[in-house]
Amino acid sequence: MAFFEAMKTIRRSDTAPIHIGGLEVSRLEQSEAFFHHQTDAIFVFDAAGTIIYFNEHLPEILGYSEHTLYEHFSVFNPPDQMEAVSQFFQRALQGETVHYTARGLHADQHLVTLKITNMPIEQEGHVIGVYGVARDVTREKQLEEDVSEIRSQLELTEQVPELVLFYYDLRSHQIEPSPSLLKFLGLREEQSSIEQQRLLERIHPWDFDPLRFEIERMAAGKQDQFEQELSLLTSDGSYQLLRLKAVRRAGHAHQASIVLYDLSEIDAARQQLKMERAQARDIYEAVNAAISQIDLTTGRILFHSQGFLHIYEELPKNLILNDTWLLSRIDPRDHDAMRKFMQRLLQGHAETLQYRLRFPDGRIKWVEDQQIPIFHSDGSIAYSNSILHDITLQKAYEEQLRQLALRDVVTGLPNRQALIETIESWQARTVPFFVLSVSFNRITEINNAFGHGSGDQWLQATAARLNDVKPDEVFLGHLGGDEYALLVSTDYEQDVTPCAERLLAISTQPISIEPYALFARVSIGISRYPQDSTDAVELLKHSYTALRRSRRDDHSAFHHYASNLDIDYYRRYRLEQDLHYAIERDQLFLEYQPKVDSWTGKIVGMEALIRWQHPEWGRIPPNDFIPLSEESALHIDIGDWVLEAACRQMNEWSKTGASLVPISINVSPKRLLIPGFEHQIEQTLTRYALDPTLLELEITEAALIMDDPMTSRTLESVSALGVRIALDDFGKGYSSMVYLQRYPIDVIKIDRQFATHIYDDAKAQAIVKSILYMANEFNLYVVAEGIETIQQLDTFRMLECPRIQGYLFSRPVPSDVMEGFLIREILYPIEACALSSDTVPRFSVPGKIRMLTHHTESFTLAFSDLQAHQTSTKVLYFSTETPLPSHAATCEIRLNEGLQLVTCTVTIIGQQDGQYMGEYTNETEAEQIMRFFQSLRYTP
Secondary structure, three states: OOHHHHHHHHOOOOOOOEEEOOEEEOOHHHOHHHHHOOOOEEEEEEOOOEEEEEOOHHHHHHOOOHHHOOOEHHHHOOHHHHHHHHHHHHHHHOOOOEEEEEEEEOOOOOEEEEEEEEEEEEEOOEEEEEEEEEEEOHHHHHHHHHHHHHHHHHHHOOOOOOEEEEEEEOOOOEEEOOHHHHHHHOOOOOOOOEEHHHHHOOEOHHHHHHHHHHHHHHHOOOOOEEEEEEEEEOOOOOEEEEEEEEEEOOOOOOEEEEEEEEHHHHHHHHHHHHHHHHHHHHHHHHHHEEEEEEOOOOOEEEEEOHHHHHHHOOOOHHHEOOHHHHHOOEOHHHHHHHHHHHHHHHOOOOEEEEEEEEOOOOOEEEEEEEEEEEEOOOOOEEEEEEEEEEOHHHHHHHHHHHHHHOEOOOOOOEOHHHHHHHHHHHHHOOOOEEEEEEEOOOHHHHHHHHOHHHHHHHHHHHHHHHHHHOOOOOEEEEEEOOEEEEEEEOOOOOOOHHHHHHHHHHHHOOEEEOOEEEOOOOEEEEEEEOOOOOOHHHHHHHHHHHHHHHHHOOOOEEEEOOOOOOHHHHHHHHHHHHHHHOOOOOOEEEEEEEEEEOOOOEEEEEEEEEEEEEOOOEEEOHHHHHHHHHOOOHHHHHHHHHHHHHHHHHHHHHHHOOOOOOEEEEOOHHHHHOOOHHHHHHHHHHHOOOOHHHEEEEEOHHHOOOOOHHHHHHHHHHHHHOOEEEEEEEOOOOOHHHHHHHOOOOEEEEOHHHHHHOOOOHHHHHHHHHHHHHHHHOOOEEEEEOOOOHHHHHHHHHOOOOEEEOOOOOOOEOHHHHHHHHHHOEOOOOOHHHHOOOOOOOOOEEEEEEEEEEOOEEOOOOOEEEEEEEEOOOEEEEEOOOOOOOOOEEEEEEEEEOOEEEEEEEEEEEEEOOEEEEEEOOHHHHHHHHHHHHHOOOOO
16 A cells, blocks of 8 residues: 555545644655655554555565555564553554564564554644654664673683683774684784784784784774684684674774684584474474475375374365365455465465365364465476465454454444444445434534533434434444434334434433533434445545535534535635735734723723635634634744734734734634743744733633643743733633633633623623622722614713723724724724624525536535525625635525516626625526516515
8 A cells, every 4th residue: 555545544524633642744756756765664554553655675674565554553563572562552542653663573484673663644633643763773683782792701711711802002003912812823922912913924814904904893893793714724724714793892983892712613503403493493383383395296295294184173085175175164255365386386476375174063263374386496386385374363352452453442433434434334235324413513622611521421322312212223323422313224213314313312401520510512414325326435525525514503403414415514625725825925914902991991902803805705803713723733824914904904003103002912822732822922022022022822711721731831931021921702611710710811811791781780790790899809900892772882881891892882893993993092882783784685585596516517406595685687795693705706696575576697806895796697688687687666
């Protein structure tokens, strides 16, 4: 599998960047060559530990063919180190980069020593897999052991006459003799040093040049050790074959430790080791493997070990292993694979096959058959060497791992992959069925408010409630969060509505998580097989599209999938793509809403509010694009842009002579978790020569609820600069009082929900009065938000609220208007209704609209409501609550009044006074719409 394809199987998002060990890989398809052509072995595990990608070096190291390497890492590890390797893997899954040395099981069953690095693969803050690098250090490990052996024998050189040890200076070429060397050369012990030439003269001419070459490489620093066999002239005038080992001396960079020993004993040791290995191999083969030689032409077994009988439990008649005998014992599911296996062998290819043996008593045994053809000198096949292993236990373990990988840990339900496999198995039955995506819509809120422990209780409780309510024949699985999927066969009910209504009834009963009893708004989306799709993944996707529609309702509801692409999903997708370029294309801008003294109207501050003017979708509300930015790192760039733009505007106002007041900007909770934010604020204030007291950061309770130490340190550092910290939406959250004590809060903004009911709600007045009293005691600056009427203003004045913000004094305005306000310094209250322009015409005709194309993309969407207001011979003016592109979109429109129904196709060319302008694509349809409007009676 290619690296790009492997990443697609584990990633959580198509657009969010992937981080490997902290390195961001934003374009996977362009990274293929980089990962594939590394000099070390590269591989990628999924979260379950199965290899899903590797480069060409991993097969070289382990000796397996490429198609056999897509296995769990346990297959390639000796049993005695599985626990340790699994712990390193789990540490990587927890986000840690780990380095360790382990042994790998080679295809021919010998062990290789590997230096391994495991790094987490992360996306959107979640570890989705593990990236591994391995280097074969078998040789290096052996050298380390050899060096250790040399060091351990240094103390024994005097007692072991066969061993000669001395030190050689690589710069001066002097030899520091040892008694063993002097004795070997027949020299006097009084000599303190030996010239290099004295020793070189004794080396056989055949070995002289190779030895000098290796010494020069060591002197030049190109190697730290080497080994060589050579013949050396002894004191008795004969040449003796020796093994020379040279290792750079520890603590002496320019000296080498030289060890000479007689090869005769080494050869004996080698023969002994070879014999012991052969004995061990015989025992291993007798217990775990079957060795045989088979004539592929006749099928005759030329040789077999006892293991052959252990695996097959019988021998074929006359030792003829023909197709009839073999296929009668192989599971029918593996017959085709076995035939192809035999064809490849007859063509001279070495092959490995795993298949099942079925026995008369019903037992099934898994075996792995590795066959290697042996050829005559003329190129024809002489016979095949076969090695069979009983891998039944391994397969059982793999199946256990697979089942664990298909099960959600918290709920115990089948996970999304298991759902997809179940859908595919249901499709094989060719029976229609429904896919229901069900959401309880509260997991994020519960995690933020009560912690992830309570969130896990919520998941367990909702899963149990669904399991109790659903019919027995309905399959239930877990999608993620508190979202689930059910598969409902039409054998249960021809209409799925009763099942959906049964699930909606869950919302009427509380769900207990200690010590709370919580209600949930249940949302359901439904797709059908085969009407909506014959692809398992698409069926789930379509049901989720319908689920998003259900979430728009403010009550529990279900919706059927009705189109190929939901317009909101398409709009969200386009906005998410275009948001990456909004800053560089100068599409973002700020508007400013003043804060005033509640009695005098004097401007005492302002809030900078970000806006996005999209070239096709018009003005995008912050609530639409700010959450999109927080799904990636874009929120950092946007937040920094707001800081820069606000300070730059304040600097420009100061040059006009306007009286500056503090300006507040909203800060994303995630921005406080990025180190260095306080330094950026300080640099920006310095660059625009602004006093820190003129800047205020507005944060929400979401920034504080996780109680992250980085958030606390950042707020303390920002406050130390003199910048004020404001807590927005105060009174709306769960523990705002605690935050005032724990964090350096200077300002509290009373949530706008209190302003809505403040005039005639005694409880709201009592809460606001308590907030104002507490703020006075804590010496906090207070602002009330959302003031839109004189009655609301009078009530807040009566409660002695000192400062307010709202439409009553001003909507958010452009910078030039705000400049005039600052020069004027005082604003007067105006009823909010008088500030709004009458953009909705009194004359309108109801109708339906659906988008057909946008640029080069075509859609089949459901109809949405619209109001048509006026028409010309070329353009129809209309409004709709469904957001549409303001350019390059073709739509079908149906208008009806009484019994009249007319249809036309228009291309949206822009917006004017809050209305879309649709240019007719057909003159005949334009005339029909004109006559339709003329036939209507206008009622003022």
